[in-house]
Amino acid sequence: MAMADRRSGYAAGVCVPTPMPWPDFLTGQETAPVRVLLIDDDEFVRRVIAQELLSDMRIQLEGQADSIREGRKLLARHEFDVLMVDLRLSDGMGFELISEARNHQSNGEIIVISALEDDSHVLRAFELGATGYLLKNAWLQSFAEAVLHVVNGGAAITPRLARRLLHRLNNNHRHAHQDDPAGNAPPPRQPGRDATLTPRESEILRFVACGYVSAEIGERLGITWQTVNVHIKSIYKKLHVHSRAQAVNFAVHTGLI
Incomplete structure (x- = not known):
């Protein structure tokens, strides 16, 4: 009976998929999975x-x-x-x-x-x-x-x-434009007093909005990725959000960035 690889579960003789190269700056190195x-x-x-x-x-x-x-x-x-x-x-x-x-x-x-x-x-x-x-x-x-x-x-x-969610967003946008052809959208919700970000936090949030990960942001700002994550955690607390997507969405709609 063919023995299975202890970690992968693949039987002996079966080609295990070759892992894709993983850049050092991304989270998920073999030494810290x-x-x-x-x-x-x-x-x-x-x-x-x-x-x-x-x-x-x-x-x-x-x-x-x-x-x-x-x-x-x-x-x-x-x-x-x-x-x-x-x-x-x-x-x-x-x-x-x-x-x-x-x-x-x-x-x-x-x-x-x-x-x-x-x-x-x-x-x-x-x-x-x-x-x-x-x-x-x-x-x-x-x-x-x-x-x-x-x-x-x-x-x-x-x-x-x-794709379905994008279709829904497009429909909502089209209906909103039909209801208000002049484009007079209601003013965005204003952030609370504790939602005031420091210049560094605003800078980091702008990088997040552009799709950069913590290690890349740290490289550009000359700080460690751990420090970047500390700033991001502070941003979450101030904006009362739980993810990067929520933080960016809130900041864009309130003019924080």
């Missing part, structure tokens, strides 16, 4: 995702759970960089775990993995601070790449879902 928690009550799906994560040396699967109850235990026991969570669990909705994860570790990233693709669930997840939403029945998507995208300042969303 991205820590992931996985919560899904579908044993088959969870096993498929876990095998893909374990086959990537840039990722470390810290723990798995199949319910809200067990998920809470994971959150209490483990620090994480990315939480991957299903929305429809046997003992409730994953929204509860998203909120608790944000309270437990505000700078962690959250990716929803779900069969639910209606706009209300998707938008609710992003409102709570998720930076990724992957559909279980989608094809041509990589769970490992999604993890690496969000932990380096990006977002991960199933392409079909992204």
